[in-house]
Amino acid sequence: MSSLDTRIVVVGDSIAACTAVRELRARGHDGPLTMIGADADGCYARPPLSKHVLKGEAVEAETWDLSDLGIETIDDRAVSVDTERHIVTTGAGNEVPYDRLIVATGAAARRIAAPGQTGETVLRTxxxxxxxxxxxxxxxxxxxxxxxxxxxxxxxxxxxxxxxxxxxxxxxxxxxxxxxxxxxxxxxxxxxxxxxxxxxxxxxxxxxxxxxxxxxxxxxxxxxxxxxCAGDVPETEWLRGTGIADDRGVAIDERCTTALPDVFAAGDVAYSGSGRAPFWSNAVAQGKVAAASALGLEPKCAPTDDYFWTEILGLSIKVVGPLPLQGEPTVLEGSVDDGSALLQWDHDDGRTTIVAFGIKKAVGLLRKLARNNAVPTT
Ligand SMILES: Cc1cc2nc3c(=O)[nH]c(=O)nc-3n(C[C@H](O)[C@H](O)[C@H](O)COP(=O)(O)OP(=O)(O)OC[C@H]3O[C@@H](n4cnc5c(N)ncnc54)[C@H](O)[C@@H]3O)c2cc1C
Known part of the structure; x- marks a missing residue:
């Protein structure tokens, strides 16, 4: 089947889905491409929501424009998929056929309210x-x-x-x-x-x-x-009966392929042999890998990216490498007490984690340091 004949459907409308559709076009898929997304606010980045958007420094979410990609967008929730007939059904009853399906439905906030109890406040959207x-x-x-x-x-x-x-x-x-x-x-x-x-x-x-x-x-x-803020739950309800989802999400291999060869998954909905890592950089990496795999092409990156960042009390913390971090780090620069330090952890398996703790460092540099085991400590 040529790329022009292959109907690809991506379900989801956040970073994993948007990365996948961009990558599909970038890797030469000129055929029909449909994105089904449930969020009424469309495609936007979540990390700013809990940072400057919540503090009131920005009023709107940062949104992405996909209009240059020539894709069909369906603003609706996928409610089921028939993996034998290759059809995704949406809440409004729309039946969307596919040859390849990319699952990028992410996760929802985990709620702790008792059944029927009202007024629980969460932060996901x-x-x-x-x-x-x-x-x-x-x-x-x-x-x-x-x-x-x-x-x-x-x-x-x-x-x-x-x-x-x-x-x-x-x-x-x-x-x-x-x-x-x-x-x-x-x-x-x-x-x-x-x-x-x-x-x-x-x-x-x-x-x-x-x-x-x-x-x-x-x-x-x-x-x-x-x-x-009690964690998240993979959005897999619409996949019931397909056999590709369990309570951890959708299992994927290193090609982001699920148990079904024509269904791929990426982002917070997915987990691999090393577990689930519901972070931005992973969703980007897996969106790219799932897209390449859906086209039968070699991915250009790994399906995991262990860069994570957060901002706490005015302190930016950037981490590259495996987590969690046991024991004391080597301080490469600055001081933790002063809220500005570059830190290195060496793991038993020979890998290294680099942390920029309140210190301004480009992510590229942190990646390089982690790759090169910044300072040999033995
Ligand atoms: C407030 C907040 C702050 C964050 N900050 C950071 C950070 O600083 N650093 C970091 O690394 N990570 C951060 N994250 C995590 C990061 O945003 C997620 O890892 C990332 O959004 C995952 O992307 P995703 O596309 O896989 O899933 P999601 O972002 O969950 O998006 C999935 C999309 O699919 C849609 N969808 C769900 N079900 C259906 C369905 N049945 N049919 C159609 N569409 C559906 C949803 O509406 C949603 O828009 C943050 C997350 C939140 C919530």
Whole structure:
């Protein structure tokens, strides 16, 4: 089948999907290309939402224009797929045929409200920002459930707005993602900025209907804003019955191929042998690899990219390399206590992780240092 005859359908409308459609055209697919996306705000970047958009420094989401690609866009939710007849069905009953399908439906915010309990606030979409921003404008006291990078970014927005904030988690801040050394450094910085941390010894539940506070381990706490930042859940409901999704998402190989040879997956919806890494750079890498594979071409990059960044209390943290980070790093430059340091961790398997902790360094340089094992420590 020539490229002109091959009908490719991409489901999703965020970074993995947009990267895939761009790559499909860039790699020579001149045939029919359809993108089905459920977000009424279209294609936009999520990372700014919890940073300057939440702080109020930017009003709108940063959107992408795909009009130069000659693709058909369907603004609707895919509700099912028949992998034998090769048809995706949307909520409005549209039946969209495909020869190759790319699944890029990402993830939704994990919610902790009890069934029927109203007023839970999460942050995943621009629409969530519309709900959250006025609440932040009015709040004097906030609780953030979850001390991962998203919870810490929301807490940072509270601090920048002068809102007293308590962050509650069963683990220390960012420890699951970054390891104890950086967790301690970030906690110290956040506490110095008056962020209160509470360790929950049991899962946190929301109290009130609508929500007015939280409960855990016999304690209860109220605030005029409670934000749940408790992780995400892969968007796989529409794939039920296909056999390619389980509760971890859609399993992919190093070509981003699923258990079905004509179905590929990329981004937060996908997981590989090394697990699920729901970060921006991975979604970009997998979008490119899935596109190349859908065309039967050799991918030009690896299906994983271990660059991750976050911004916490005015501190930019960029990480290149495997996570989490155990033990003490080698300090290549600056000082962690001063909030400006270049750090190196060497792993037992010979790989290296480089962290720019509040220090201005280009990502390309960090990648080079990680690749070249910056400073041999043995
Ligand atoms: C607020 C926020 C801040 C972040 N900041 C950072 C950061 O600083 N650094 C970093 O590395 N990562 C960050 N991330 C993570 C990063 O944004 C994600 O890894 C990335 O968005 C994943 O892209 P994706 O395209 O796979 O999925 P998603 O971004 O989840 O997009 C999937 C899209 O598919 C659509 N969709 C879902 N189901 C269907 C369906 N059935 N039919 C049609 N369309 C559907 C959804 O509407 C959605 O638009 C952040 C995430 C959030 C939420």
């Amino acid at each position: 621009f629409d969530d920002v519309r709900t959250l921003r006025p609440k932040l404008d009015a709040a004097q006291r906030a609780i953030v459930v979850g001390a991962g990078f998203l919870g810490m970014e929301v807490a940072s927005a509270c601090v920048s707005r002068g809102i007293a904030v308590t962050v509650v988690d069963v683990d220390p801040p960012l420890q699951r993602l970054l390891g104890p050394f950086l967790s301690d450094a970030i906690t110290a910085r956040a506490e110095a900025a008056s962020v209160e941390f509470l360790r929950a010894d049991s899962p946190v539940t929301l109290r009130g209907d609508p929500v007015t506070g939280i409960e855990f381990g016999g304690r209860s706490l109220d605030a005029d804003l409670v934000v749940t």
